[in-house]
Amino acid sequence: xxxxxxxxxxxxxxxxxxxxxxxxxxxxxxxxxxxxxxxxxxxxxxxxxxxxxxxxxxxxxxxxxxxxxxxxxxxxxxxxxxxxxxxxxxxxxxxxxxxxxxxxxxxxxxxxxxxxxxxxxxxxxxxxxxxxxxxxxxxxxxxxxx
Numbered sequence: 001x002x003x004x005x006x007x008x009x010x011x012x013x014x015x016x017x018x019x020x021x022x023x024x025x026x027x028x029x030x031x032x033x034x035x036x037x038x039x040x041x042x043x044x045x046x047x048x049x050x051x052x053x054x055x056x057x058x059x060x061x062x063x064x065x066x067x068x069x070x071x072x073x074x075x076x077x078x079x080x081x082x083x084x085x086x087x088x089x090x091x092x093x094x095x096x097x098x099x100x101x102x103x104x105x106x107x108x109x110x111x112x113x114x115x116x117x118x119x120x121x122x123x124x125x126x127x128x129x130x131x132x133x134x135x136x137x138x139x140x141x142x143x144x145x146x
Contacts, residue, residue: 013064014060014061014064014065017060017064017121018117019060019114019117019118019120019121020057020060020061020064022110022113022114022117023056023057023060023079023114024057025110026053026056026057026086026107026110026111026114027053027054027056027057029106029107029110030049030050030053030086030090030107031050031053033090033099033103033107034046034049034050036098036099037093037098037099038098041098045089045092045093045096045098048085048089049086049089049090049093052082052083052085052086052089053082053086055078055079055082055085056079056082056083056086056114057079058079059075059076059078059079059082060075060076060079060118062075063075063076063079069125069128069129072125073122073125073126076118076121076122076125077122079118080115080118080119083111083114083115083118086111087108087111090104090107090108091104
C-alpha cells in the first residue's frame with residue numbers, strides 16, 4: 001500500500017499546513033540573522049523583526065483554530081501583512097548595512113515561498129464560500145438590475 005500524497009492527506013492540525021511549517025522556518029532564520037545586528041538595535045529593529053516574523057505562523061495557527069471561515073481568512077490576511085512588514089524591515093537592515101545582500105536574498109526567497117503558500121491557502125478557502133449570487137442586495141447576478 002502506498003502512502004497518501006500531501007494533496008490527499010487531510011489537514012487535521014495547523015502544524016500539518018506546509019505554509020505554517022515554512023513560516024516557522026522563517027522565524028528561525030530571522031532570529032538567527034538578527035543576532036548579527038548591532039546591539040543598539042536590540043530594542044528597535046530587532047524587536048520589530050521578531051514581532052513581525054512570529055506573527056506570521058501565529059496568525060496562521062490562530063485562524064486555523066477559529067470556527068468561522070471569515071475569521072480564518074482575516075487571520076491569513078494579517079499573516080500576509082506581517083510578511084510584508086518583515087520584508088520591509090529586512091530591506092531597511094540591508095540599507096543600514098546590518099545585513100549582507102546574500103543573506104537578505106535567502107530570506108526573501110523564504111518570504112516569497114510563504115507568500116505563495118499563503119495565497120494558495122486563501123484561494124482554496126475562498127472556494128469553500130458558497131456563491132450566493134450578487135454581493136449587492138437587490139441586484140441579480142446576470143443583469144445587475146433589480
